[in-house]
Amino acid sequence: MLFLYTIGLWLYALLLRLAAPFVPKAAQWTNGRRGLLAHIQQALQAETAPRVWFHCASLGEFEQGRPLLEVYRQQYPQHKIVLTFFSPSGYEIRKDWPGADYIFYLPLDTAANTGAFLDAVQPRLAVFVKYEFWYYFLTGLHRRQVPTICVSAIFRPDQVFFKPWGGLFRRMLGCFTHIFTQNEASTALLRQLGIRQVSTAGDTRFDTVVATAAAPPKALPILTAFGADGTPVLVVGSSWPEDITMLTPALQALAPAALRVLVAPHELHETGLRQVEALLPGQVLRYSQATPETAATARILLIDSIGLLRELYRYGTLGYVGGAFGKGLHNTLEAAVFGLPLLFGPNYHKFQEAKDLIQLGGADAVKDAEELETALKFLVYNPEQRQPIVEKNRRYVLTQAGATAKIMRWLDGELSLRAARSNPS
Known part of the structure; x- marks a missing residue:
């Protein structure tokens, strides 16, 4: 199985190299790894502070791990954080x-890359x-006895870990010092293994x-002007062509x-x-070309700038997630x-929060354009039905917060224990 795993990775890398001249993301993936280990070694060779590795x-995973990164930085400012990504996005x-x-x-x-990377980074902790x-x-970290954790993990019975042929992947799970899951169902599945x-x-x-x-709202006068007349605002977040x-x-x-x-x-x-501009010709305004005055009369404001999505929802009445x-x-x-x-489409079952929101009555999954139109019209033309949903969704999110503090308590204890072992009195 390890042979197939290794061959599969090499084939994956080969396919990306072949696709690079035609696919921008493949080019970024390939070009970003040229001379990578030498670059990492050079960047870290003079670093003497303790280092921790977040991957x-x-x-999406970065945003998931970001609160832990930020709290870790506050509590351990003497440590240097090494952050890695697999994907160009x-x-x-x-x-x-x-x-x-x-x-x-x-x-x-690969075995060679792992050895060179860990030699260069020398992490005290891996997340x-x-x-x-x-x-x-994972096996390299385990051999070097580096505390290694997985956070916000979620597991389902159809994953390879739980298949008869999943022995290699089950061995990977055993390399973690601790796994923090999102829900009790995931924890129960791992304990069964x-x-x-x-x-x-x-x-x-x-x-x-x-x-x-x-946090205090950012000063975004174009968005403020867009919804200033009190008309309901639908925020379409992370849309793909299928969503449009x-x-x-x-x-x-809708009028x-x-x-x-x-x-x-x-x-x-x-x-x-x-494609978005073609929805309603003449009614779509790009954010990069807007002013507060033009935004105030626009029907559709197209966000063509990176980094605004989390703030956008603050200006919404309804949400569609792509x-x-x-x-x-x-x-x-x-x-x-x-x-x-x-509102969102039918492929949501891997996401616990989406299932929770549907069960609470705060979200609706639609299977086609007809259902989407019906659901959207109901929410637009029945404002009295929206307020109970607003309270449900806010309360759900607030009651689920706190994972970062739980993980940090474990990390504090683990790092203190390791420090005591290395410096016995």
């Missing part, structure tokens, strides 16, 4: 994030966020969105005076931006913390 697959956006001291791509998971399981890195170093902490994303909602296609009939059916729309595409490609008509739903908590009644 995130992509931007994380690295390219956060490569200059000031909360980490060193930010790199993750080298391909993997949610989904990243790399055999050579004999994994005892596991506990339920919850999802650190709740801490992120609660902090966002509690499904939304089109509903937006065409301009009934609903205004903020659209934040998941990827800011020109083709996708033009991705669930494709590979999977994006972050619903960023909208739920502001109390927005939520």
